[in-house]
Amino acid sequence: MRHRSLLILTTALTTGALTLTACGSRDDNKGEGDSSKKTTVVIGVDAPLTGSLSALGQGIKNSVDLAAKTANKNNEVPGIEFKIEALDDQAVPASGQANAAKLVGNKDVIGAVGPLNSGVAQSMQGVFDKAGVVQVSPANTNPALSQGDNWGKGELKRPFKTYFRTAATDVVQGKFAAQYLYNDAKKRKVYVVDDKQTYGAGLAAIFSAEFKRLGGKIAGTDHVTVKETDFSSTADKVKSSKADSVYFGGQYPEGGLLSDQIKKTGAKIPTMGGDGIYDPAFISASGVANDGDLATSIGYPVEKLATAKTFIADYKAAGYKDPYAAYGGYSYDAGWAIIQAVKSVVAANDGKLPADARAKVVEAMSKVSFDGVTGKVAFDKYGDTTNKQLTVYKVEGKVWKDVKSDTFKD
Amino acid sequence: MHELPQQLANGLALGALYGLIAIGYTMVYGIVQLINFAHGEIFMIGGFGALTAYIALPSGTSLLVAIPLMIVGGAITSVAVATAAERFAYRPLRNAPRLAPLITAIGLSIVLQQLVWGLYPDAKKPRSFPEIQGESFKIFDNLYLQRADAFVLVLAPLCMLALGLFVAKSRSGRAMQATAQDPDTAKLMGINTDRIIVMAFAIGAAFAAVAAVAYGLDKGQINFEMGFILGLKAFTAAVLGGIGNIYGAMVGGVVLGLAESLSIAYIEEIPGMQQLGGGAWANVWAFVLLIVVLLVRPQGLLGERVADRA
Numbered sequence: 001m002r003h004r005s006l007l008i009l010t011t012a013l014t015t016g017a018l019t020l021t022a023c024g025s026r027d028d029n030k031g032e033g034d035s036s037k038k039t040t041v042v043i044g045v046d047a048p049l050t051g052s053l054s055a056l057g058q059g060i061k062n063s064v065d066l067a068a069k070t071a072n073k074n075n076e077v078p079g080i081e082f083k084i085e086a087l088d089d090q091a092v093p094a095s096g097q098a099n100a101a102k103l104v105g106n107k108d109v110i111g112a113v114g115p116l117n118s119g120v121a122q123s124m125q126g127v128f129d130k131a132g133v134v135q136v137s138p139a140n141t142n143p144a145l146s147q148g149d150n151w152g153k154g155e156l157k158r159p160f161k162t163y164f165r166t167a168a169t170d171v172v173q174g175k176f177a178a179q180y181l182y183n184d185a186k187k188r189k190v191y192v193v194d195d196k197q198t199y200g201a202g203l204a205a206i207f208s209a210e211f212k213r214l215g216g217k218i219a220g221t222d223h224v225t226v227k228e229t230d231f232s233s234t235a236d237k238v239k240s241s242k243a244d245s246v247y248f249g250g251q252y253p254e255g256g257l258l259s260d261q262i263k264k265t266g267a268k269i270p271t272m273g274g275d276g277i278y279d280p281a282f283i284s285a286s287g288v289a290n291d292g293d294l295a296t297s298i299g300y301p302v303e304k305l306a307t308a309k310t311f312i313a314d315y316k317a318a319g320y321k322d323p324y325a326a327y328g329g330y331s332y333d334a335g336w337a338i339i340q341a342v343k344s345v346v347a348a349n350d351g352k353l354p355a356d357a358r359a360k361v362v363e364a365m366s367k368v369s370f371d372g373v374t375g376k377v378a379f380d381k382y383g384d385t386t387n388k389q390l391t392v393y394k395v396e397g398k399v400w401k402d403v404k405s406d407t408f409k410d
Numbered sequence: 411m412h413e414l415p416q417q418l419a420n421g422l423a424l425g426a427l428y429g430l431i432a433i434g435y436t437m438v439y440g441i442v443q444l445i446n447f448a449h450g451e452i453f454m455i456g457g458f459g460a461l462t463a464y465i466a467l468p469s470g471t472s473l474l475v476a477i478p479l480m481i482v483g484g485a486i487t488s489v490a491v492a493t494a495a496e497r498f499a500y501r502p503l504r505n506a507p508r509l510a511p512l513i514t515a516i517g518l519s520i521v522l523q524q525l526v527w528g529l530y531p532d533a534k535k536p537r538s539f540p541e542i543q544g545e546s547f548k549i550f551d552n553l554y555l556q557r558a559d560a561f562v563l564v565l566a567p568l569c570m571l572a573l574g575l576f577v578a579k580s581r582s583g584r585a586m587q588a589t590a591q592d593p594d595t596a597k598l599m600g601i602n603t604d605r606i607i608v609m610a611f612a613i614g615a616a617f618a619a620v621a622a623v624a625y626g627l628d629k630g631q632i633n634f635e636m637g638f639i640l641g642l643k644a645f646t647a648a649v650l651g652g653i654g655n656i657y658g659a660m661v662g663g664v665v666l667g668l669a670e671s672l673s674i675a676y677i678e679e680i681p682g683m684q685q686l687g688g689g690a691w692a693n694v695w696a697f698v699l700l701i702v703v704l705l706v707r708p709q710g711l712l713g714e715r716v717a718d719r720a
Contacts, residue, residue, distance in 0.1 A: 050527065050534075051635070052535070052536070052633065052635060054534050054535070055534065055535045058534075193689075196690055221688075222674070222688040222689050222690075223688050223689050223690035224689045224690075225689060225690065225692070225693065227635065227638070227639055228639060228689075229625075229629055229636060229639075229640075230424050230629075230670075231689065232420040232423075232424070232671070233417055233420050233421075233670070233671040233674035233675050233689070233692075234674060234688075234689045236413055236416050236417060236420065236675070237413075237674070237675060239413075240412065240413045253536065253633075256536070256631075257629060257631075260629070260630060264546070264556055265546075265554065266545075266546065266554060281535045281536060284535070284536060284537075284538045284631065322534075
């Protein structure tokens with residue numbers, strides 16, 4: 001009977017393990033050794049380099065790497081050699097926190113780019129704030145990260161002075177999506193699904209509020225669990241609710257499957273989502289034709305910006321294995337913002353890196369302003385980007401096509 | 411309740427998939443009392459094997475021809491990996507304390523996942539898998555059966571029937587039962603128990619490959635992580651049905667699948683339970699069911715075949 005207790009133990013373990021689904025490797029990238037007399041400044045990178053979001057994470061890492069290499073090649077900051085140290089957070093908040101601690105422990109790290117996920121950012125902000133290290137996220141969109149937990153009530157209060165982002169918030173994105181779906185796509189009855197994560201649930205709530213304000217109706221709501229793959233029961237609920245559209249707050253692995261399974265029930269309605277589903281993998285994930293599905297993403301299409309031509313060409317020339325993906329341009333700008341802040345700090349200190357460089361860089365960050373890959377890069381008093389350009393994309397013939405680009409007006 | 415037949419069909423199809431994977435857990439546990447946590451990865455590797463077979467076929471091959479070949483390709487891959495795992499990871503630990511092979515299985519699971527992630531081309535993102543094209547079958551007004559669901563609902567009972575006959579009637583099957591009851595005596599009676607154990611791993615892996623093909627045809631994609639959650643669910647199904655009992659695995663799978671799909675659809679319609687319904691709570695209800703069943707029937711729904719062994 002000895003193995004009976006073992007069986008019960010493993011059953012209990014299974015229950016627990018369902019929520020702890022991460023296992024993976026670490027992908028350290030410290031760049032090549034360099035022993036010249038230049039001062040080395042390390043830009044930390046934290047992103048999911050493995051796991052199902054690695055397509056986005058690898059694009060972030062490579063783009064920051066490109067920014068550092070470009071700065072070194074052009075001698076952007078004389079006397080300073082930029083390097084990156086990329087850590088893998090697997091989209092898990094606890095890993096992000098450990099990575100943040102590792103980065104601030106390295107005295108050469110002057111700033112960090114990342115992470116991808118808003119939930120991971122929550123666990124990293126405190127660590128960077130305590131150490132006074134600047135953090136620039138290319139992709140976090142949850143408003144609370146820069147405007148405090150009570151942003152919904154209109155009480156904006158910046159919680160961490162070290163936190164900046166080049167991505168527009170979900171307030172902007174969710175409202176923009178609701179306005180498009182109601183005014184341009186003429187949808188009136190939407191079914192809202194989210195993945196219960198900081199990003200997805202927040203985005204879905206903002207979208208729902210704006211859609212109702214415009215006069216639309218919410219036909220029903222449901223939630224899915226990240227990393228699950230069978231959403232057929234939810235799909236059938238969507239179908240029987242007679243909704244004319246679906247809004248999904250979450251990421252592409254679940255979004256693609258959900259869209260696919262809704263269409264397989266015979267409901268010919270589009271699924272819309274945020275930048276989390278704006279990825280080629282959304283289309284390949286949802287096998288059958290999902291033409292008509294919509295996504296909003298921050299900024300104008302990188303391919304269409306005149307300022308992005310050099311970035312795209314340089315990225316190609318650098319021969320990275322993975323594409324720059326949805327956040328490449330924002331990551332490059334985030335990295336470049338840190339480089340510009342370092343440049344102004346060094347220039348104010350007779351061309352040398354001051355002893356309190358970390359604190360000086362945080363100060364300099366709020367004054368950074370330059371024309372980046374994604375347009376004008378500058379930060380407001382909360383650390384949010386002043387760039388509020390958004391684009392709606394639509395799946396047409398197995399690719400995302402931009403259908404509407406606009407600057408968000410409240 | 412208009413969509414009840416549809417939700418039952420969803421639950422049955424999901425449950426049949428769980429059941430096919432659960433066979434692997436239950437066969438191995440029944441014979442060597444090992445919970446092979448790497449079995450979810452065997453399932454995943456079966457999927458990649460099947461995809462490789464599909465890619466190797468000339469393009470334009472009809473799915474009717476391709477599917478059997480994909481099952482064969484997937485089964486060859488998964489059986490090869492499973493038997494290698496048995497030979498090199500588990501057999502040396504056969505007489506070690508029980509926790510050693512359990513931890514080995516968890517480690518092996520991580521290794522296999524990372525190997526596929528790192529070595530299979532483009533496996534870092536979901537890879538698309540051929541889907542069965544065509545409209546769903548309309549059975550009633552409120553019941554559409556998707557082609558991929560029909561596939562698994564036909565295939566799973568056939569596989570079970572074949573396995574049941576094999577275990578009950580064939581010489582090897584009877585040797586398997588003998589080994590499960592008492593490996594030492596079975597050995598004394600001239601049964602090559604090592605061969606029987608390898609066979610249990612191989613049969614479980616072949617069933618997992620069938621499940622992986624069914625999964626791919628339904629979802630239109632496979633990815634390197636897919637074995638983890640499905641493996642846990644299938645293990646749960648095996649425990650629910652009575653681990654060590656092959657019919658129990660299928661029954662447990664179906665009960666688990668139905669519990670999930672019905673709880674997503676109906677818990678929120680119970681007055682006062684709105685907050686506890688929907689997809690977010692499906693796993694909670696599935697495990698509540700498991701706990702209740704284990705409280706009432708600790709041996710699982712159909713009972714452990716090997717319960718008398720201690």
